[in-house]
Amino acid sequence: MLVETKNLVKRYGDVLAVDNVNLQIAEGEIFGLLGPNGAGKTTIINMLIGLTKVDGGEIAIFGKKVNGNREDVSSHIGIVPQELAIYNDLTAAENLAFFGKLYGIKGKLLQERVTEALEFTGLSDKRKILPKKFSGGMKRRLNIACAIVHQPKLIIMDEPTVGIDPQSRNHILSSVQELHSQGSTIIYTSHYMEEVEELCTRVAIMDEGRIIAQGNKDELKELVSFEDRIVVEVSTVNFTLVDEIKRIGGVTDCFLAENILTIHMAKNSHIIGRVVDAITGAGTEVVTLSAEKPTLESVFLTLTGKKLRD
Amino acid sequence: MSRILTIAKYIILQHLRNLGITLGQMLIFPIVVILILGMALSPAFEERELDPTRVGYLNEDTGVMGGLVDDFLSRGEIAELLEVKAVPSREKGLELLKDGEISALIHIEADYSEQVLAGNKAEIKLTGHPGRQLGVAIVETIMESFTYGGNATYALAAMGSQLEYAPAFGSIEEHTVSASGLKPNAMGYYAVTMLVMMAMYGAIYAAYDMGQNYMEPVGLRVMSTPVRPWEQYAGTVLANLVTVYLQALIIIAFTYFAFDVYWGPNLPLILLIVFVHVTLAVGLGTMAVMLTRDIARASGLLNILVVALTFLAGGYFEVNLPGSFQWGQYLSPNFLAQTALFNTIYGGPRNETLVMLAAMAGIILVTFTVSMLAQRRVVQ
Ligand SMILES: Nc1ncnc2c1ncn2[C@@H]1O[C@H](COP(=O)(O)OP(=O)(O)OP(=O)(O)O)[C@@H](O)[C@H]1O
Ligand SMILES: [Mg+2]
Numbered sequence: 238m239l240v241e242t243k244n245l246v247k248r249y250g251d252v253l254a255v256d257n258v259n260l261q262i263a264e265g266e267i268f269g270l271l272g273p274n275g276a277g278k279t280t281i282i283n284m285l286i287g288l289t290k291v292d293g294g295e296i297a298i299f300g301k302k303v304n305g306n307r308e309d310v311s312s313h314i315g316i317v318p319q320e321l322a323i324y325n326d327l328t329a330a331e332n333l334a335f336f337g338k339l340y341g342i343k344g345k346l347l348q349e350r351v352t353e354a355l356e357f358t359g360l361s362d363k364r365k366i367l368p369k370k371f372s373g374g375m376k377r378r379l380n381i382a383c384a385i386v387h388q389p390k391l392i393i394m395d396e397p398t399v400g401i402d403p404q405s406r407n408h409i410l411s412s413v414q415e416l417h418s419q420g421s422t423i424i425y426t427s428h429y430m431e432e433v434e435e436l437c438t439r440v441a442i443m444d445e446g447r448i449i450a451q452g453n454k455d456e457l458k459e460l461v462s463f464e465d466r467i468v469v470e471v472s473t474v475n476f477t478l479v480d481e482i483k484r485i486g487g488v489t490d491c492f493l494a495e496n497i498l499t500i501h502m503a504k505n506s507h508i509i510g511r512v513v514d515a516i517t518g519a520g521t522e523v524v525t526l527s528a529e530k531p532t533l534e535s536v537f538l539t540l541t542g543k544k545l546r547d
Numbered sequence: 548m549s550r551i552l553t554i555a556k557y558i559i560l561q562h563l564r565n566l567g568i569t570l571g572q573m574l575i576f577p578i579v580v581i582l583i584l585g586m587a588l589s590p591a592f593e594e595r596e597l598d599p600t601r602v603g604y605l606n607e608d609t610g611v612m613g614g615l616v617d618d619f620l621s622r623g624e625i626a627e628l629l630e631v632k633a634v635p636s637r638e639k640g641l642e643l644l645k646d647g648e649i650s651a652l653i654h655i656e657a658d659y660s661e662q663v664l665a666g667n668k669a670e671i672k673l674t675g676h677p678g679r680q681l682g683v684a685i686v687e688t689i690m691e692s693f694t695y696g697g698n699a700t701y702a703l704a705a706m707g708s709q710l711e712y713a714p715a716f717g718s719i720e721e722h723t724v725s726a727s728g729l730k731p732n733a734m735g736y737y738a739v740t741m742l743v744m745m746a747m748y749g750a751i752y753a754a755y756d757m758g759q760n761y762m763e764p765v766g767l768r769v770m771s772t773p774v775r776p777w778e779q780y781a782g783t784v785l786a787n788l789v790t791v792y793l794q795a796l797i798i799i800a801f802t803y804f805a806f807d808v809y810w811g812p813n814l815p816l817i818l819l820i821v822f823v824h825v826t827l828a829v830g831l832g833t834m835a836v837m838l839t840r841d842i843a844r845a846s847g848l849l850n851i852l853v854v855a856l857t858f859l860a861g862g863y864f865e866v867n868l869p870g871s872f873q874w875g876q877y878l879s880p881n882f883l884a885q886t887a888l889f890n891t892i893y894g895g896p897r898n899e900t901l902v903m904l905a906a907m908a909g910i911i912l913v914t915f916t917v918s919m920l921a922q923r924r925v926v927q
Contacts, residue, residue, distance in 0.1 A: 286771045308773040316771050322764035326561040338553045339772040367564070383768070 239264045239299060239391060239422050240285065246293030247280050247446075254280045256446035257294070262424065262439075264390075267417050269437030270426040271533060273543070276443040278426040279319055282395050285424075286316055298391065312340055315384035319395035319426075323368050323379050329355060330364045332379060333386045340387035354382040357415075359408055374405025381409065385416065392416060393424045398432065410436060430533040442537055449540050457536050459504075466529045467509060469498040472522040481515050488512070496524075550774050554782025555789065558756055562790045574794055577741035578801060581734065581808075600682040601630045603640040603652040610660025616671070620653075628685060644674060650682030651675045653690065677809045677893070678732045731893060735809055738802040739892070740862035742795055743884045746825045747853045749791030751846050753832030756783045758842035761922065780922075787829045788822075795821045811892030820891065820900075823907050824884040830914030831880075837921035856881045883907050 240262040247255040255277045262268045270278045283289035285296060287307040296303045298310050323332050333351040342350055355361045358378040368376055381397055394413070398406045413436055417423055427433050433440055434454060441451040450457050471478075474496055482491045482498070487506035492499055498516075502508055509528070516523055537543070604620065606613050620631050632649060634640040640652040654672040662669035671690055675683030731739070760766035760779055769779055799821070802808035810817055831852075836845040857863060860881035868875050876882040887903035889895060 288767055288771055308775065311771060312773045314771070316768065318764045318768055320764040322768035324557070324561060324765055326564040327557060331557065331560065335553065335557045336768075336772065339550060339769065339774050341773070 238262060238297075239266075240268075240424070241297045242281075242285075242294060243296075244294035245281065245284060245291065245296065247277070247284060247289065248292050253446050255284070258443075258446075258448055260441060260448070260451075262422065264422050265417075265420070266439055267413065267423045267425055267437045269433035269440040270424060270443060271428065271430060271433045271440055271537070272426075272443030273428055275445075276428075277446040278443060279395055282316070282393055282424070282426065285393065286311060286314060312387070313390045315387065315389035315392045317381050317384045317392070317394040317397050319399070321376050321380050323376065323383060325367065325369045328365050328367055329360050329371075329379055329382070332368070332383055336383045337386045342387055350386050350388070354386040357385065357412065358382040372402070372405075374401040374408075377401050377405060377409065381412065389421070391422050391424070395426050396428070397425075398427070398429065430537070434533050440533065442533070442540065444537075444541050444543070450536065454533070457533065465502050465504055465506070467500050467502070467512070467526060468529060469500065469512070469516065469526045470524040471496050471498055471516060472524055473520075475519050475521050478516065478519045478521065481519060482512055485511050485515060550778045551782040551785060554769070554774070554779060555786040558783060558786035559790055562752065562786070574745070574797060574801075577745045577798055581737040581741050581802060581806065599626075599628050599630050600651070600679075600685050601632060601649045602682075602686050603634045603643055603649040604631045605634050605637060605640050605652065606655045607657040608655045608659040609657070610664075612660035612663050612669075613655055616655055625689060628689060641674065644676055647676065647678075649676070650679040651686040653686065677811065678735060679807075679809075731809075731889065734802070734806050735892070736865075738798070738806065738808040738810075739885055739888045740857070740860065740881070742798050742802075742821065743824060743860070743881045743888070744853065744857040744862050745798060746791055746795050746821065746884075747828045747831075747856060747881060749787060749794075749825055749828040750832030750835065750849045750853065752790060753784075753787045753829040754836040754845040754849055755832075755842055756787060757833045757918075758836040758845060761837070762840060762842060784829055784833070787832070788825060791825045791828065792822060795825060809892065811894075813891050816891050816900075817888060820884060820887045820904065823904055823911070824880070827880050827884075827907050827911050827914070830911045830918070833918040834914040834921070837918040855879075860885055877906075880907060880910055 238261045240260060242258055242260045245255055245258040245260075246253070258277075258281060260268075260281075270281065272278055280289060284291050285298065285303065287303050287310075291304070299313060301310055303310050324335070327335065330351055333354050334347060337347045337350055352361070355364055358381055360375065360378055360382060363371070363375065368379055371379065377397060377399075381394070384392060384394075397413075398409050401409075410432065413423060413425065425433065425436060437454070439451070439453050440457060441448045442457065443449065474493065476493070479491050479493050479498070482488055482500060485508055487503045487508045488500060489503060490501040500512060502512075509526075513523060513526070606616060608616075619625065620629065632643075634643065634652070637652075637654060640649070640654065643649045644652050652672075652674040654674065656670075656672065659669050659671070673683075673687055673690060675686070757780075758766075760769065760783055766779075770776065796818075799810060799817070803810055832845070832849060835849050835852075836842060839845045839848065856879040859866065859876060860879040861876070862881055862885070866876070883903045883906050886895075887900045887907075890897070890900045890903075
C-alpha cells in the first residue's frame with residue numbers, strides 16, 4: 238500500500254474531526270475522499286503530510302511512518318491545498334522555481350521542470366505574470382502546478398476545483414487523468430460527487446469524521462441499491478401489461494405514467510429480457526429502455542440520510 | 548543552508564516587488580521628515596552656519612612657508628570662502644570649535660617650513676567640527692589646493708629653492724575634534740531618530756512574513772515540503788534582517804551624502820548598533836504575529852506601537868519627562884538605540900552604549916523566545 242492509516246484520530250476540543258479512520262490506498266489509484274463540509278477531509282490530509290499533529294493511530298506512506306520520516310516522505314508528495322497557496326508577489330515561474338528548489342531541484346533541471354509544469358497547466362504564456370492578475374481558474378491551475386513541479390509519486394488534491402469556471406475545471410479534471418496515466422497516485426477530495434464518480438478508481442465516503450463506506454464505485458453502489466430499476470418508454474399504453482410484468486419473478490413493483498413504464502426489480506435478477514418479452518408479447522413496442530444505476534449521491538443519502546450539498 | 552537562502556531570497560524578492568510601499572513608508576518618509584524637521588527646527592539646536600565658513604587659524608611657523616600660507620589665506624577669492632580668525636593657541640582654537648564658533652581649525656606648527664625645505668613629510672593640521680561636514684570639506688579642499696597646488700610650486704621657485712622639481716610638500720592631516728560634549732544639530736538628531744523609527748517599522752514586515760509562514764496556506768505549503776521548520780523560520784528572519792538593514796544603510800548613506808549629517812568617528816559601531824536594533828524590530832514583529840495569530844491585527848498593533856515608542860523616545864521632538872519619570876524613556880527600545888547611537892556619534896560615555904546594547908540584546912532574546920513558544924501552539 239502506498240498510503241495506509243490505522244485508527245487515525247484527531248480532536249479539536251470537543252469536536253472529533255477524524256474518528257478512527259482506516260485508509261488503504263494502492264499505487265496507481267485515483268482515490269476519492271468524498272464528504273460534505275466539515276467531514277474531516279482536510280484534517281486527514283494535513284495529518285498525512287505532517288502539518289497537523291495526530292491524536293491517535295498511525296500513518297504509513299511509501300511504507301514508512303510519517304512521524305520521524307517527514308522530510309523523506311514529503312519529498313515525494315505534492316500537495317494541492319484547498320485554499321490557494323501561492324505567492325501573489327512572485328511570478329508564476331518564480332512560484333514554481335521556489336517550490337522546486339525547496340524540493341532540492343536546481344539549475345537546468347529546475348528550469349525544465351518549471352517550463353513543464355507551466356505547460357501542463359496551460360500557463361506557459363503567463364510565466365512572467367504575477368498571480369494578482371490571474372483569474373480564479375488560473376490561480377487554481379498555478380496552485381496545482383506548484384504541487385507537481387518536483388514530479389511526486391503521490392499527489393494530494395484538496396478540492397482543487399472549488400469555485401472556478403467550467404473551462405478551467407475541465408482542464409483540471411483532464412490534468413488529473415493525465416497525471417494518473419503518467420503513473421502518479423492521486424488522492425482527490427471533493428464534495429462534488431460527479432467529479433469523484435468520473436475520476437476515481439476507489440472512493441471513501443466520509444461524514445462527521447468517520448469513513449462510512451469505502452470501495453470501488455460499484456461496490457459502493459451495491460451497498461445501497463437493494464433493487465435495480467429500469468425505465469421503458471412504450472409505443473402504446475396497455476394496462477394489463479402492468480399486471481403481467483408484476484407477475485414476473487423478481488419484479489417488486491411496476492407502474493405506468495403516460496407511456497413510461499417504471500419497473501423495480503431485485504438486484505441482479507437478470508430479468509430485463511423477460512420484461513422486454515412481456516412487453517412485445519402484449520403487442521406493444523419498446524421505444525427506449527434505460528437501466529437506472531444509483532449514484533454516489535444516492536449512496537450518501539442512503540447511508541447518512543443527508544444530502545452531500547445543500 | 549541552501550534552503551534557508553532560497554527562502555530568504557524569495558522573500559526579499561517579494562519585498563522588492565512591493566518597492567512602492569518600501570520606498571514610501573520605509574525610505575522616503577523618514578528622509579522627508581529628517582529634511583523638514585531638520586530644517587525647521589534647526590535654530591532650536593544650533594545657529595545656522597554662516598557663509599563664508601568660519602575658520603580658526605593658528606600659524607606658529609615664522610619661516611617662509613608660514614608666510615606663504617598667510618598670503619594664500621588673505622587672497623581675495625579665498626576670503627570669499629573662508630572667514631579666517633586668528634587664534635592665540637591650539638587650546639583656544641579647540642574651545643571655539645567646540646562652541647561652534649568656528650567650523651575648522653587650521654594649525655601650522657613651528658617646524659613646518661623647516662620640514663618642507665628639508666624635503667621631509669610636513670603637515671598642516673586641520674581639525675574639523677563633526678557637525679559641520681560641509682564647512683570642513685570646504686576648508687580641506689582649499690588647504691589641499693595650497694599644499695598640492697601651483698602656488699607652492701611657484702613660491703618655491705621664486706625663493707631659489709634647490710629643489711629640482713616641486714613635489715607635493717606636505718599634506719593635510721585631518722583631525723576631528725573629540726566630539727565629547729557636543730550636541731547634534733537638528734538634522735543630525737532627526738537622522739538618528741528617523742533611522743531608528745524606520746527600523747522599527749521593519750517589525751511590520753516581519754509580522755507579515757512570519758504570519759504568512761504559520762497562518763497562511765502558502766506558508767503551510769512550504770511546511771509540507773522537506774523544509775525543516777527552523778529553516779523556514781531562519782530564512783524568514785534572514786530576509787527581514789537583510790531588507791530592513793539595507794534600508795537603514797540607505798538612510799545613513801543618503802543623509803551623509805545629501806544632508807551632510809555627521810555619523811561620528813566610529814562607523815562600524817554605528818552599523819552594529821543599527822543591526823542590533825533591526826534585529827530587535829524583527830523579533831518584535833515576529834512576537835506580535837505569533838501572539839495575535841493574525842497578520843492584520845499584528846500589523847495594526849505594531850503601527851500604533853512604533854508611533855508610541857518613537858514618541859516616547861523623543862523621536863519626533865525632544866521629550867523631557869519630569870525628573871523621577873525619566874527612566875520611562877528607557878521602556879522604548881528606540882530610546883536605547885538612540886542613546887547608543889548619539890553616544891557613539893558625539894563621544895558620549897562608551898559604558899552607557901554597551902549597557903544599551905546589552906539591554907537590546909536582552910529584548911531580542913525575549914522576543915524570539917516568546918515567538919518560539921507561541922509558534923508551538925500555532926502548529927496543532
Ligand atoms: N484548526 C482547527 N481548529 C478547530 N477545529 C477545526 C480546525 N480545523 C478543522 N476543524 C474542525 O474539524 C472538522 C473537520 O474539518 P475539515 O476542514 O477537515 O473538513 P473538510 O472535510 O475538509 O470540509 P470542507 O469540505 O469544508 O473543506 C470541522 O468540524 C472543523 O470545524
Ligand atoms: Mg477541506
